Amino acid sequence: MEQRQITLQITGLNCAGCVGRAEKALSTLPGVTEASVNLATSKGQVHAALDLEPADLVSALEQAGYPAALSQVSLDIEGLSCASCVGRAEVALRAVPGVVSADVNLATERAEIRYLTGATRAADLRAASTGAGYPASLRAAEVDAAEQAQQRRGQEITALTRQVAIAAVLTLPVFVIEMGSHMVPTMHHWVMANIGLNNSYLLQFVLATLVLVGPGRQFYSKGVPALLRGAPDMNALVALGTVAAYGFSVISTFVPQLLPHGSANVYFEAACVIVVLILTGRLLEARAKGRTGAAIRKLVSLQPKTAELVSGDTVIETPVEEIAPGDLIRLRPGARIAVDGEVTSGSSFVDESMLSGEAIPVEKGKFAWLSAGTVNGSGVLEFRATHVGRETGLAQIIQMVEQAQGAKLPVQGLVDRITLWFVPAVLLAAALTVLVWLVLGPAPALPLALVAGVSVLIIACPCAMGLATPTSIMVGIGRAAQMGVLFRKGDALQKLQSVHVVALDKTGTLTEGHPALTNLEPAPGFTRDGVLRLIGAAEAQSEHPIAKALVQAAGKGLPKADSVEAIPGYGLQAQVEGQNILIGAARLMQREGIDFGPLTESAALWAAAGETPFYVAIDGQAAAALAVADPIKESTPEAIRALQAQGLKVAMITGDAAATAQAIAARLGIDAVRAECLPGDKVAALKDLQDSFGALAFVGDGLNDAPALAVADVGIAIGTGTDVAIEAADVVLVSGDLRGVQDALTTSRATMRNIRQNLGWAFGYNVLLVPVAAGVLYPFGGPLLSPVLAAGAMALSSVFVLSNALRLHRLKSSLDEGAEVSASGTGSLRPAT
Incomplete structure (x- = not known):
C-alpha cells in the first residue's frame, strides 16, 4: 500500500506519559501504520495511507488533550472565473500533504488555507494552485516552519518568565512568614505580635489562592481533564499535590475543628513554592530545548530570503519562494546562493565549506553546479535555477536531519513501556504512603501523611525520563550534521x-574514482615535461578515461597531433611536430622490437603496487615508462x-x-x-x-x-x-572524505553513552528519591522530605538531563576544525533529479 509521511507540531506535551498517549491517539487511526512523537521537539511523524485526512489527525490529538499546532496562510489566486474553478483550486490545495482546510473565495479571488505546522510550506501551496492552472502569490510574507517554531519557543519562554515572576512575587511573603516563623524564633514572635496567627493564615490563603488560580491554573486546566480521562500526566500529579496541600491548609484556616487535635497546620507555602519551582524548571527546560535545535536553525539560516531574478534587461529582487525552475538568477560578489542551479555565464570561486567542509573555494564556470546555501566569491555569475524550495540539496539535508532527530531508537521502547504505567504507579504509591502514615505514623499522623503523599506525587514526575532519549538524539544528530554526517535513519x-x-x-x-597519471620516468636523453607534452597531444583526440588523465596531466598549450591511429589491444600511434609517437602496453613495444631496459623494472614495481604501466617510444626509441591508476x-x-x-x-x-x-x-x-x-x-x-x-x-x-x-x-x-x-x-557523508566515518562512529558512541547517562540518572533519581519522599528514612532518624524540596529536585532532574544532552555540542570533528561543517572534499549533496 502506497504511503506518505506527515510531520506535525504537537502542543501540550510535558512528559513521557504525554508522548505515549499522543502516539496512541495517532496510531489507532485507520490507515496509520506508524506514529512517533518526540518530546524534545514536540513533533510527531506519522506514516499513513494516502487517503488519510489531516483533519482526522487534528481531531484525534484534540480528543487526547494534545492539540496539533496549525498555521494559516492567504493566497491571491488568478484565473478564477466560475464555481468550477473554485472547486478545482480547492481540490489542488487540499491534496497538499498536511492541509487541513482550504477555502477559495471567487469574489475576492483569495484562498485561506489552514495546515499542520511543519507539514508543508506556503511555497508548496502556491505551487499546487499554480500547477492546477490558477497562478497564486503569497498575500503576506511566509514565515517558514523553522521560524514559526522559534517564535513559539520565544513566546513560551516569555510567558513562562512572566508566570515565574508573578508566582515568585506572590509566594515570597507566604514563604517568609511561614518558613521564617519555623526557622527563626524572633520572626515567629514578630509575626504573632504584629500580624497574629489568624491574620497570617488569611494573608497566606489570599496569596496562595492568587498563585494557584493565576500562574498555577495551567496545571489544573490540563491535569484534571487528563485525570478524568484515566490518563494522568505530570500536570495531574502537580495538580493533586498542590490541591492536597492547599485544601488541607484551607480546612486548617477556616474549620480547624474538623481535624484531629494538634494536626491543624497550614502548607500554603508548599503549594506556592511547588508552582514556582516547577514553572522555573519548565522555563529552564524551554531555554535548553531551544539550544537543542541550534543545528537546524543554523542550516535554515544558510538560505537567503531573496534572489535577483533576471527578466529581460532588468534584474528584480524576488522572494526565494517565488523562484521557479528555469528562472535566470544573477549572483553578485559575496552573495549567498538561494537555490540550486547551473551556471550559464560568468566565472567565480564559490565557498562551499558550509555544506562540503572544503575550506578552499571551488572554481565555477559555465555548466558548473551551484548549491543553495553556499557563498559566491568576487565574480559575477548568472545561473539557471534547477531545484527550488524543498528540492534543493540544502532543503533535503535539513529534512534528513529533522526526520532523524524525530526518530525513536530501540532503546526508547523500554522507556515507553515503563512510562505507560509509571504515573498510575506513582498515584498508587502516594495513596499507599498516606495510608501507611495514617495507620503507623506518630501523632499527629495526618499532616505527616499529607507531607509524605504530596512529596511522592511531586518528586516522581517522569519529565526526565521522557527527555532522556530525544534530547540526546536531537543534539547528537544536529552536531553530526554540522560535521558533514547526515543520519537519514535515526536507528x-x-x-x-x-x-x-x-x-x-x-x-x-x-x-x-577516476584514473590519473601517478608515475612517469623518462629514458636517458628525454625530459619528463617534453615527453608528457607529446603524450598529451597524441591522446587529446581520444575519449578514453586514461587518455583524459594523460591530457589533464600534460596541461594546456599542447601542439596538434596528426595521423592519430588507435591500435586495438595494444595502444596508439600519432605524428606530433614531425615525430612518430607510440604509446601502449609492453606487448606493443615487444612487437615493435623496442627495448626499454631498466625502465621495465620500474614498470614492474608500479604494477605490483596496483598501478597500470605503459610505455612511450619516440621515433622508434624508448622514451619513458609511465603508470596510471585511480589514486588513493x-x-x-x-x-x-x-x-x-x-x-x-x-x-x-x-x-x-x-x-x-x-x-x-x-x-x-x-x-x-x-x-x-x-x-x-x-x-x-x-x-x-x-x-x-x-x-x-x-x-x-x-x-x-x-x-x-x-x-x-x-x-x-x-x-x-x-x-x-x-x-x-542509513548515513550520508556530505563530501567524499572517508574521515567522516570516524565522525559518524564518534557521534553514535557519544550519543548512546549520553542517553545511558540520562536514563541512568532519570531512573536512579526516581528509584532512590521516591522512597525517601515516602518517608522510609523517618523511622531511622532520617528526614521527611518537604514537598518544596521534592519540587526543586524534580525540576533539577529535568534540567540535568537537558544540560547533559547539550554537552554533545562539544563533540570534535576529526577533520579541519576551521570549517563550519568539518568534512573535507569538493562535492556537495546534490538533490535527486
Whole structure:
C-alpha cells in the first residue's frame, strides 16, 4: 500500500506519559501504520495511507488533550472565473500533504488555507494552485516552519518568565512568614505580635489562592481533564499535590475543628513554592530545548530570503519562494546562493565549506553546479535555477536531519513501556504512603501523611525520563550534521555503536574514482615535461578515461597531433611536430622490437603496487615508462588508521583483480580483502564478513553499491556518489572524505553513552528519591522530605538531563576544525533529479 509521511507540531506535551498517549491517539487511526512523537521537539511523524485526512489527525490529538499546532496562510489566486474553478483550486490545495482546510473565495479571488505546522510550506501551496492552472502569490510574507517554531519557543519562554515572576512575587511573603516563623524564633514572635496567627493564615490563603488560580491554573486546566480521562500526566500529579496541600491548609484556616487535635497546620507555602519551582524548571527546560535545535536553525539560516531574478534587461529582487525552475538568477560578489542551479555565464570561486567542509573555494564556470546555501566569491555569475524550495540539496539535508532527530531508537521502547504505567504507579504509591502514615505514623499522623503523599506525587514526575532519549538524539544528530554526517535513519545512531568491522568499497570511496597519471620516468636523453607534452597531444583526440588523465596531466598549450591511429589491444600511434609517437602496453613495444631496459623494472614495481604501466617510444626509441591508476584519496590512510585505533577491523570490497586489490590493501594496512566482486557478490562478501567479525558498516558511493548498502547493518554513502546509493544508505557523508566515518562512529558512541547517562540518572533519581519522599528514612532518624524540596529536585532532574544532552555540542570533528561543517572534499549533496 502506497504511503506518505506527515510531520506535525504537537502542543501540550510535558512528559513521557504525554508522548505515549499522543502516539496512541495517532496510531489507532485507520490507515496509520506508524506514529512517533518526540518530546524534545514536540513533533510527531506519522506514516499513513494516502487517503488519510489531516483533519482526522487534528481531531484525534484534540480528543487526547494534545492539540496539533496549525498555521494559516492567504493566497491571491488568478484565473478564477466560475464555481468550477473554485472547486478545482480547492481540490489542488487540499491534496497538499498536511492541509487541513482550504477555502477559495471567487469574489475576492483569495484562498485561506489552514495546515499542520511543519507539514508543508506556503511555497508548496502556491505551487499546487499554480500547477492546477490558477497562478497564486503569497498575500503576506511566509514565515517558514523553522521560524514559526522559534517564535513559539520565544513566546513560551516569555510567558513562562512572566508566570515565574508573578508566582515568585506572590509566594515570597507566604514563604517568609511561614518558613521564617519555623526557622527563626524572633520572626515567629514578630509575626504573632504584629500580624497574629489568624491574620497570617488569611494573608497566606489570599496569596496562595492568587498563585494557584493565576500562574498555577495551567496545571489544573490540563491535569484534571487528563485525570478524568484515566490518563494522568505530570500536570495531574502537580495538580493533586498542590490541591492536597492547599485544601488541607484551607480546612486548617477556616474549620480547624474538623481535624484531629494538634494536626491543624497550614502548607500554603508548599503549594506556592511547588508552582514556582516547577514553572522555573519548565522555563529552564524551554531555554535548553531551544539550544537543542541550534543545528537546524543554523542550516535554515544558510538560505537567503531573496534572489535577483533576471527578466529581460532588468534584474528584480524576488522572494526565494517565488523562484521557479528555469528562472535566470544573477549572483553578485559575496552573495549567498538561494537555490540550486547551473551556471550559464560568468566565472567565480564559490565557498562551499558550509555544506562540503572544503575550506578552499571551488572554481565555477559555465555548466558548473551551484548549491543553495553556499557563498559566491568576487565574480559575477548568472545561473539557471534547477531545484527550488524543498528540492534543493540544502532543503533535503535539513529534512534528513529533522526526520532523524524525530526518530525513536530501540532503546526508547523500554522507556515507553515503563512510562505507560509509571504515573498510575506513582498515584498508587502516594495513596499507599498516606495510608501507611495514617495507620503507623506518630501523632499527629495526618499532616505527616499529607507531607509524605504530596512529596511522592511531586518528586516522581517522569519529565526526565521522557527527555532522556530525544534530547540526546536531537543534539547528537544536529552536531553530526554540522560535521558533514547526515543520519537519514535515526536507528542507525544506535546500530553504529555496535559495529565491529567497516567494509569499504574501493573506487570512489578509498580512491578518487577516476584514473590519473601517478608515475612517469623518462629514458636517458628525454625530459619528463617534453615527453608528457607529446603524450598529451597524441591522446587529446581520444575519449578514453586514461587518455583524459594523460591530457589533464600534460596541461594546456599542447601542439596538434596528426595521423592519430588507435591500435586495438595494444595502444596508439600519432605524428606530433614531425615525430612518430607510440604509446601502449609492453606487448606493443615487444612487437615493435623496442627495448626499454631498466625502465621495465620500474614498470614492474608500479604494477605490483596496483598501478597500470605503459610505455612511450619516440621515433622508434624508448622514451619513458609511465603508470596510471585511480589514486588513493589523500585522507584515506589517516581515516583507516583512525578506525583501527577504535578497535575496528577494516575490510575492502572491490571488483578489481585480486593482485591489484591485495597491493592496495597492503599499502593501506587493510585487514581483509574481497576482490573481483560483482554487485551481487558484494552482498555475499558482506555476509561473509558479518559471519567472521559481527555487526558491519559498509561505505560505498556507486550505483553498484546500493544492494550492499541496503544489506549492511549500517549503510554509509558518500554524498558525492549516486542518488541511488544515497537513497539506500542509513548515513550520508556530505563530501567524499572517508574521515567522516570516524565522525559518524564518534557521534553514535557519544550519543548512546549520553542517553545511558540520562536514563541512568532519570531512573536512579526516581528509584532512590521516591522512597525517601515516602518517608522510609523517618523511622531511622532520617528526614521527611518537604514537598518544596521534592519540587526543586524534580525540576533539577529535568534540567540535568537537558544540560547533559547539550554537552554533545562539544563533540570534535576529526577533520579541519576551521570549517563550519568539518568534512573535507569538493562535492556537495546534490538533490535527486
